[in-house]
Amino acid sequence: xxxxxxxxxxxxxxxxxxxxxxxxxxxxxxxxxxxxxxxxxxxxxxxxxxxxxxxxxxxxxxxxxxxxxxxxxxxxxxxxxxxxxxxxxxxxxxxxxxxxxxxxxxxxxxxxxxxxxxxxxxxxxxxxxxxxxxxxxxxxxxxxxxxxxxxxxxxxxxxxxxxxxxxxxxxxxxxxxxxxxxxxxxxxxxxxxxxxxxxxxxxxxxxxxxxxxxxxxxxxxxxxxxxxxxxxxxxxxxxxxxxxxxxxxxxxxxxxxxxxxxxxxxxxxxxxxxxxxxxxxxxxxxxxxxxxxxxxxxxxxxxxxxxxx
Ligand SMILES: Nc1ncnc2c1ncn2[C@@H]1O[C@H](COP(=O)(O)OP(=O)(O)OP(=O)(O)O)[C@@H](O)[C@H]1O
Ligand SMILES: [Mg+2]
Numbered sequence: 001x002x003x004x005x006x007x008x009x010x011x012x013x014x015x016x017x018x019x020x021x022x023x024x025x026x027x028x029x030x031x032x033x034x035x036x037x038x039x040x041x042x043x044x045x046x047x048x049x050x051x052x053x054x055x056x057x058x059x060x061x062x063x064x065x066x067x068x069x070x071x072x073x074x075x076x077x078x079x080x081x082x083x084x085x086x087x088x089x090x091x092x093x094x095x096x097x098x099x100x101x102x103x104x105x106x107x108x109x110x111x112x113x114x115x116x117x118x119x120x121x122x123x124x125x126x127x128x129x130x131x132x133x134x135x136x137x138x139x140x141x142x143x144x145x146x147x148x149x150x151x152x153x154x155x156x157x158x159x160x161x162x163x164x165x166x167x168x169x170x171x172x173x174x175x176x177x178x179x180x181x182x183x184x185x186x187x188x189x190x191x192x193x194x195x196x197x198x199x200x201x202x203x204x205x206x207x208x209x210x211x212x213x214x215x216x217x218x219x220x221x222x223x224x225x226x227x228x229x230x231x232x233x234x235x236x237x238x239x240x241x242x243x244x245x246x247x248x249x250x251x252x253x254x255x256x257x258x259x260x261x262x263x264x265x266x267x268x269x270x271x272x273x274x275x276x277x278x279x280x281x282x283x284x285x286x287x288x289x290x291x292x293x294x295x296x297x298x299x300x301x302x303x304x305x306x307x308x309x
Contacts, residue, residue: 004031005067006155006187007052012061014047021047022211025061029155029187029204034177036202036219037191038298044211045191046086049159052189053083066154079107082153084161088144092133096124096143099132100150107151115150122146123172137164145173156180158190162197170194174201199294207301215301222301223292229255229262232270234277235286236261242282246273257300262290 007029014021022044029035039045050056052063054074063070065077090099097115104110119128122142132140141164148156156177162170174197180186192198198205205222207215215222230252236242236259243254243261250273255262265273274287 005029006031006065007189008062008064009048009052010062010064012048012051012063013059014044014051014056015059020211022051022208025208025211025213027206027213027216029189031154031185031187032181033204034181034188034190034202036198036205037189037208038195038198038205039191039208040302043208045208046159047211048208049083049085049157049189049191053081053085053157054078055083055085079151080154081157082148082151082155083157083159084144084148085157085159087163088140088147090132090140090143093131095131096128096135096139096146099143100128100146103147104150110150118146118149121149121176123169138166138169141165142169154186156186156188158188160192161190162192162194170197177201195293195295195298205294207298209302219294222294222297229253230264231290232265233260233262233287233290234270234274234284235259236277236282236284238282242277245277245280245282249276258302260300 005028009025009027012025013023025048027035037045037048047056051058052065052070054070054077066080068077070077090096091102094102096119100115100119104115116125116128119125122145124139124142124146127135127139132143135143141161145158145161148158161173165173177188177190178201181188190198190201199219202219205215205217205219206213234242239256239259239261243256246252246261246263247254250269252263252265270287274284277284
């Protein structure tokens with residue numbers, strides 16, 4: 001184990017009946033790292049997070065937290081983990097503060113001052129003594145994040161924590177997560193479908209498709225890898241055919257993704273390429289200079305099928 005490794009997942013699989021929700025996952029999250037977990041609906045993100053946080057049991061494989069095997073030292077491991085998976089559940093007739101106090105009993109030494117400090121951190125100070133049934137969706141989400149922080153975790157696992165948060169809430173949580181990762185060294189594993197949030201927050205991006213890991217690199221590496229084929233692109237549903245035509249006619253090297261053809265070009269030649277492809281019945285849905293966002297890279301990697309896994 002590298003000494004700054006907080007989470008290690010080895011060959012992890014989880015079956016529901018004979019259907020695999022996740023299969024053969026291997027990855028690590030280090031101290032101070034913000035690890036973004038991406039994947040389509042049903043890809044297996046929440047399942048993986050549930051296994052890591054002890055809410056579900058794996059079918060195969062191992063999870064190590066701070067060097068300890070979760071299956072062998074469950075309590076010791078879980079004491080180091082803070083988590084919010086899917087929608088957090090609270091007692092509606094208790095106040096936010098009473099709910100946090102209830103969860104705080106699971107841990108040692110969580111004082112009243114500490115609970116209020118965390119409520120403050122997540123922007124709930126003004127409403128923490130109101131009943132949870134009077135909270136909005138975003139307020140419940142903030143309370144969920146507060147609950148995940150009660151035990152000063154070494155590993156924070158947040159499944160779509162920005163769900164329901166307003167623009168301010170998103171900005172606050174991004175600032176706050178970056179701060180605890182970079183100043184306190186907390187390792188953070190986070191999932192979100194909002195790729196712009198992931199792009200501005202994460203150091204590492206891990207993509208799972210149908211329960212299998214298909215990409216794991218730093219954000220910069222992912223963007224560079226998608227950029228390597230050239231300065232310009234055309235987007236089409238016939239990328240292979242279009243790539244062949246461009247290569248033949250214009251003599252340029254092309255890169256083909258699931259939805260794009262990329263090549264080194266200039267604006268004038270791009271216009272000629274578009275005309276040529278159109279003449280050859282290749283539908284073009286977009287074209288231009290390459291300026292990759294995480295969203296572009298993600299869609300190139302997983303394709304644009306709308307079917308859930
Ligand atoms: N309790 C369960 N029983 C049976 N199948 C399940 C159960 N929980 C999840 N699954 C299945 O496991 C697969 C992965 O689901 P999971 O909830 O992990 O996906 P996800 O990546 O979190 O998706 P989303 O983006 O929609 O939250 C899906 O095919 C899902 O139907
Ligand atoms: Mg999920």
